[in-house]
Structures are given as C-alpha cells and as structure tokens.
Amino acid sequence: MAAKTLTIDGTQVSAEEGATVLQVARDHGIEIPTLCHLEGVYDVGACRLCLVEVAGIAKLLPACTTKISEGMELKTNSERLQKYRRMTLELLFAERSHVCAVCVSNGHCELQTLAYSHGMEHVRYDYCFPKWKVDVTHRLFGMDHNRCILCARCVRVCWHIEGAGTKNVSGRGASANIINDLNQPWGQSDSCTECGKCVMSCPTGALFHKGSTVAEMVHDRDKLEFIVNAREKKQWIV
Amino acid sequence: MVNEDLNVIAEKEQAARKKIVIRCCMAAGCMSSKSEAVKKNLEQAVNEAELSDGVEVRGVGCMKLCCEGPLVSVDSQNALYEKVTPENALELVQTLKGGNTGIKRGDWNHPFFKKQMSIVLANSGEIDPERIEAYIAVEGYQALLTVLREMTPKQVVEEMVKSGLRGRGGAGFPTGIKWGTVAKTESAQKYVICNADEGDPGAFMDRSVLESDPHSVLEGMAIAAYAVGANQGFIYVRAEYPLAIKRLQTAIKQAKQLGLLGSSIFESPFNFNIDIRIGAGAFVCGEETALMASVEGKRGTPRPRPPFPAESGLWGCPTLINNVETFANVPPIYRKGAEWFASIGTEKSKGTKVFALAGKINNTGLIEVPMGTTLRQIVEEMGGGAPDGREIKAVQTGGPSGGCIPAQHLDTPVDYDSLMKLGSIMGSGGMIVMDDSTRMVDVARYFMEFCVDESCGKCVPCRAGTQQMLHLLEKILNRKATGHDLAKLEELCDMVRHTSLCGLGQTAPNPTLSTLRFFRKEYEELLQPEEFGRYENGEARALK
Ligand SMILES: Cc1cc2nc3c(=O)[nH]c(=O)nc-3n(C[C@H](O)[C@H](O)[C@H](O)COP(=O)(O)O)c2cc1C
Ligand code: SF4
Ligand code: SF4
Ligand code: FES
Numbered sequence: 127m128a129a130k131t132l133t134i135d136g137t138q139v140s141a142e143e144g145a146t147v148l149q150v151a152r153d154h155g156i157e158i159p160t161l162c163h164l165e166g167v168y169d170v171g172a173c174r175l176c177l178v179e180v181a182g183i184a185k186l187l188p189a190c191t192t193k194i195s196e197g198m199e200l201k202t203n204s205e206r207l208q209k210y211r212r213m214t215l216e217l218l219f220a221e222r223s224h225v226c227a228v229c230v231s232n233g234h235c236e237l238q239t240l241a242y243s244h245g246m247e248h249v250r251y252d253y254c255f256p257k258w259k260v261d262v263t264h265r266l267f268g269m270d271h272n273r274c275i276l277c278a279r280c281v282r283v284c285w286h287i288e289g290a291g292t293k294n295v296s297g298r299g300a301s302a303n304i305i306n307d308l309n310q311p312w313g314q315s316d317s318c319t320e321c322g323k324c325v326m327s328c329p330t331g332a333l334f335h336k337g338s339t340v341a342e343m344v345h346d347r348d349k350l351e352f353i354v355n356a357r358e359k360k361q362w363i364v
Numbered sequence: 365m366v367n368e369d370l371n372v373i374a375e376k377e378q379a380a381r382k383k384i385v386i387r388c389c390m391a392a393g394c395m396s397s398k399s400e401a402v403k404k405n406l407e408q409a410v411n412e413a414e415l416s417d418g419v420e421v422r423g424v425g426c427m428k429l430c431c432e433g434p435l436v437s438v439d440s441q442n443a444l445y446e447k448v449t450p451e452n453a454l455e456l457v458q459t460l461k462g463g464n465t466g467i468k469r470g471d472w473n474h475p476f477f478k479k480q481m482s483i484v485l486a487n488s489g490e491i492d493p494e495r496i497e498a499y500i501a502v503e504g505y506q507a508l509l510t511v512l513r514e515m516t517p518k519q520v521v522e523e524m525v526k527s528g529l530r531g532r533g534g535a536g537f538p539t540g541i542k543w544g545t546v547a548k549t550e551s552a553q554k555y556v557i558c559n560a561d562e563g564d565p566g567a568f569m570d571r572s573v574l575e576s577d578p579h580s581v582l583e584g585m586a587i588a589a590y591a592v593g594a595n596q597g598f599i600y601v602r603a604e605y606p607l608a609i610k611r612l613q614t615a616i617k618q619a620k621q622l623g624l625l626g627s628s629i630f631e632s633p634f635n636f637n638i639d640i641r642i643g644a645g646a647f648v649c650g651e652e653t654a655l656m657a658s659v660e661g662k663r664g665t666p667r668p669r670p671p672f673p674a675e676s677g678l679w680g681c682p683t684l685i686n687n688v689e690t691f692a693n694v695p696p697i698y699r700k701g702a703e704w705f706a707s708i709g710t711e712k713s714k715g716t717k718v719f720a721l722a723g724k725i726n727n728t729g730l731i732e733v734p735m736g737t738t739l740r741q742i743v744e745e746m747g748g749g750a751p752d753g754r755e756i757k758a759v760q761t762g763g764p765s766g767g768c769i770p771a772q773h774l775d776t777p778v779d780y781d782s783l784m785k786l787g788s789i790m791g792s793g794g795m796i797v798m799d800d801s802t803r804m805v806d807v808a809r810y811f812m813e814f815c816v817d818e819s820c821g822k823c824v825p826c827r828a829g830t831q832q833m834l835h836l837l838e839k840i841l842n843r844k845a846t847g848h849d850l851a852k853l854e855e856l857c858d859m860v861r862h863t864s865l866c867g868l869g870q871t872a873p874n875p876t877l878s879t880l881r882f883f884r885k886e887y888e889e890l891l892q893p894e895e896f897g898r899y900e901n902g903e904a905r906a907l908k
Pocket of ligand 3: 648665666818819820821822823824826827864865866867868869870
C-alpha cells in the first residue's frame, strides 16, 4: 500500500493509505476525543466529538470515519472545535440524568473523563430529566437508560463481535433507546448469550454487572459478628 | 415492442378519442372531496343522456387548482368547473345539451394557469394516469426508444450535462454530473433509486406527479439506468401515499406487459426492472443514505458521506439516486433536446420548478413555473395574494430545512442561488405563504418541533441540540427568556448546523436563523431584562 503524507496540527506525518484520520493522529500521539468510536468494531460517526477541520473542505469531518489523503491539512484542536466539543458534552449531560456521585462508573467513565478534560465546569442548558426505566431483569447484568448516550457501541459489539444480535436501537430522536430483541425485558431475551461484551463496551454506567451499583454495595457486617462470636464465645452456629 | 408497435398503440388511442372529453380530477386532493363519486355520476349522466358515443368521462391527474376541487373540465366548452358535487353532475352534463348550470366556473385565463409552464406536469390533468396507452399517445416512451436506438450511454450522460438540469430533491446537485459519476464507477451491479419519500410539511409535488403521470417517472428512470449501466431500480414511496403506490404498481405492470420494462427492452440488450419499496413515513428516510439503509431492510438512519452513493450505495454497489421530479424531467429532455431545456430558466437554474402553494393565500394548489419567476409573481399574481384583505408577510420555502423570505424581498427570482443568498433554499417545492397575523417566532418553533420529532437520534448535536433549541424557543415565546437565552440559541444554531451528521440536523437551525435575520425584533420584543432571568419564587416575572 502506498504511503500518504499529511499535516496534523502543523506536524508533517506519513501513514498508510486507507487509515483513518483518528488512527493516524493517535499513532502520532495526537489525542482526538471520541465517544462512539471503539477499537475493534466499525465506526458510525455519531457522537461528533472527533470532528476535525480539513483545509479546503467547508464541512467539519469526523476523524473516526474519514480516510487520510495525500496533502491533507488537518486541525484537530482549534478553538472552534474545542467550543463545539464542550457544547456536545453539555448537551449529553443535559439530555439524560448523569449523576456521577451515585454511578457505578464514577471515576472510570469516558463521558465524565471527557467533561473534566474539556473544562466543562457546569452545564448551561436546562436539564431535561426524562423518565427512563432501569432494566434489571437479566440474571447478570443491568441497564440504566438514564445514563445511556446512545453511542450504539453495545449494539455494534453485540452484532459484530458476539454475533448474538440482541441489542438494537428503537424509536427516534429524544425517544431513541436501546432495546433487547423485540423490546423485551433483557431477562426474557432469547438471543442474549450472556457474554457481557456490551457491558465491556459501554463508555458510561448505562450497562453494568449486577452487584456493582451503589445501592447494591452491602457491607457484610454480620460476618464480622460471626467471627467475633466464634472466637470469643466459641459459638460456631448462628 | 418496436417503434411501429408504439405507433400502432398511439394511433389506436388517438382514433378512439371521442369528440368531447369531460376530465374529472382523480388525484388525492380532489378524491378526498368525493371526486370519485362525481366521476361515477358524470358517467351515469352521460349514459342516461345517451351521449356516450361522443362524450368520454376521463379520470385524470391533478388539475392544479386544488383549493377549488373537485375540478371538472369540458374541452368542447373550454370550461373549468369548480367544487363540483356528486349531486350536480347531472346538471353539468345537461350543459352539453344546452342546459344551464350554477356550478362555479373557473377561469383558464387567470394568471394561476396562464403563468404556468408545463414540462413535468404536461400530462397532469390531461391523460388517464392508469392507462399506459394514454401515455404512449402523448409520445410516451419515445424518448427511451430514441435513447436506446441512437445513443451510447456516454452520449446520454453528455446530453444530460448539457441540459443543465439540477436535482429537484432539495440541494440542486447537477444531474448530469451525478449520472456521469455513477456511469464511471466500475461495477457489475448498479442501482437506480427514485426518491419519493417527500416528507416536508405542506409539500405534495412528488405525490401529484406520481398520481398524475407515473409513466414519465418510470421512463426517466429507465433512461437513467441505461446511462449509468444499472439493471435494477427502486422507487421509495412513503406509505402515506396509497394512491401513488397503487398507480405506480399499475404502471409498472403495464410497462412490463408491453416489454417497456424487464428484459431486452425495445429488443435491445438493455434490461431494467423496477420494484417499489414502501417507507413508514419518517422524514429522515428521504435523506439518501438513510433511504438506502431502509431499502436494505435496516433501520433508516443516515451514515457519514463519503462514500457517496455514486461510489458505494445500495449493498455497497454504485447507486444513482434522484428525486421524482428530476426523473419526470428526463423524458422531455430527450424528446426535445438538451438545448431546448437549457433555453428555459436562468443562467444557473434551468427548466421549471413545481411548487405546492399553500398557507395564507387565495389560490392554493400545484404550480409549475420557469426558474427565475419572481416570488411576487407567484404569490400575488398566481396565488391571488392573502385572503381577507390581509398583507403577505413572508414566504417560506424549503420546509424545515429552508427559511422565511420577508415581503420586502418578494421580487427575488426563484432559482437555487438567489434563494440561498437569502438564507433559504429551493427545497423540494413546498411554498408556504404567511400573512401579517403570523408570529415568526411561532414559525421557528413549529419547524424546530418538527425537527425534534423527526431527528433519527443517531448524532448528538441534532438529537440533543434540537431539543434544547426548541426549549429555548418555547422559553422565549412564554416570555421567560432573556438576552442570554437568545445568545445561547444562536450559539446552538451555529453548532448544530456545523456538527450534525446529516442534512436534517445541518439545516434544522435554518428556519430559526432566517427568522432571526429578518424578524429579530419579534424575538427581542419577547425578551425579559437580564434581572428577570433570575427566578423569583420559581417564576420569572413577566413584563406585561
Ligand atoms: C432530512 C432530509 C430529507 C430529505 N428528503 C427528501 C425527499 O423527501 N425527497 C427527495 O427527493 N430528496 C430528499 N432529500 C435529499 C436526498 O438526500 C437526495 O439529495 C436527493 O434525493 C437527490 O436527488 P436529486 O439529485 O434528484 O435532487 C432529503 C435530504 C435530507 C437531508
Ligand atoms: S448502553 Fe452504553 S454502549 Fe449502549 S448505547 Fe448506551 S451508552 Fe452506548
Ligand atoms: S443530523 Fe439528526 S437525523 Fe441526521 S443523523 Fe444526526 S440525529 Fe439523525
Ligand atoms: S468518535 Fe467519531 S463521531 Fe464519535
């Protein structure tokens, strides 16, 4: 394959034909924020965080789906892009209910991390507070729609890595949501193989392993009492 | 089927023509006001008056002045009858025997008709759309024959480039260039798609073309398929258009029976089939990549372009996608020549454009005018101005992707570039007239709500951004917003426009931006001073 030479933020780099702008930038240590991108599955260009400016093209292009070309001149971090990215993040926070303090993903959430790194101190838009359900019908996993950003990573992983085809997007616009099979409770899904790949793929706390939520954080104090009783009172049965 | 066979059908059809033809509109508009019963009663009255030897009652496509329907015309009297009811059909037929009637008469000499120029709608309201013989009798399928016999695909593309035709689906992309790109892409399998999703509120041009002259679209598609090297076509129609679907099905069946679709068309090596795909009526499915996903049986959401459909479309194959009206322009271009077509319209916008005239205007209906006609000619002369002596305030073109053109710009010629300069677009042909009772912030809110409802939800700026913009517009309308909110709204307009994935999101801010541009005062009048922005007891105090 032929090599292509291009300029990213003033630095000349070369890379193989067919690579995406995102791949090349990351290979050269240039960080472009992403949310819907996930290594290993195809890209859909949905979150719009990775948009970059390409000289000579009026439209902003998503780095994750745009292939490099000879002589391309890219800006990945202009003031305008930074502003748009912060707005995108604010829009996500306002759209559903992201309450980090009580979230399973607090501290290792991609959305939260990006909000920090983009200096999102507060959200200027009114929160929508839609009423979404939590589905805990599955034996092993749960889904809290209130934390879903509709990146569709779980859907792509479910179809193209696991091949189960359980997860799908239903509805449109603000009422778009992730469903299982024909919109059944997850626990009643026939096609789910319980592989857990969707949970691995989720950038936020929308998909989680059961037992890991704040509410399920039970301190097993009874066990301490049992041990103390056994030692001190020689009492082995509760 | 060869040339002679086509002529035989045409001659037979012409010979069978009766002396007098009573035309009764059988398009969806008039049918919703009982034109089917009118036609039945007209036929019965003709029979009872023993006139059936010399009088034909013909169901035809849209006769254009929809607001006065059901419409009936009698060619021997050069008369147009309006608001005909099943009850006064008898009376109408009696006029052929010298009787009188009080049925309202229309005026063919009114600018509404006089200023029209019919290329796309030439057969609309004239021929029976359910009979292929009627289409053949008006030179139908002659263009396809000529193209297959006398031209190479390359010449067909060149002719299209010369005609200057631009896509009628909204963006106005040059059709010849699009055909050339698909033709040049190497592939054993290529497709042609006709986009009949027509989702703009108030628009019904494409529906009327399909209901009134379906064969012109089929012929246009076949010529396009020959030019680009495709053997399979799809027409994507919304399920809300049952009559259009029915007429298309009939037309495809008839064309197949006569060998005008299918294998070895006109005994040439060219094969072409057309299938119908029915959409569930999502606006976003009119966007070409979403439409193709839907044809493939997937969820109808857009994907980033490039790759463009011309390189990688349906099932990854090169695909030509054009709008209904674009295809309907094709047969006349090859019948009369590219030069003829290029002589109509303006320098950069050739031919005519069909508009669905609606809103606060006296004459609503379907008009086809040469590009370059001014908005004033359309709304004041043809449309007869606003009803109840009111003033026209603005004209909205391009639906939810377009803008409002204020009355002071009514002398703007209708062409792609002039409308764009005013922050609107040609769009697919919806034209909504607003009078001085219209509040422009309401208009912006209406279209924003439409976009919120129709956003597919795939990308963040459109899905979440339109919700916030709608919220801000409502806040302004409820007199609870300050200058800060207006600034936020404008900032979001800019962001959603430049970051959304597809045309829906990219153009969703247009109605808001254009009303802000021309009617900013109406927004500002609703704003509260900054200190009122701070809520007191949970409520912002209203100014009045
Ligand atoms: C949200 C959206 C809706 C659209 N709806 C339609 C439609 O209903 N009919 C149509 O012909 N084109 C529609 N388009 C434009 C198509 O994507 C495409 O450009 C067009 O069909 C190309 O045909 P043309 O070159 O003949 O204009 C729409 C575009 C967008 C972004
Ligand atoms: S559940 Fe998680 S992975 Fe799936 S769409 Fe929502 S945020 Fe993305
Ligand atoms: S702009 Fe709107 S309609 Fe288009 S992909 Fe994004 S969410 Fe869907
Ligand atoms: S990572 Fe590219 S659009 Fe989401």
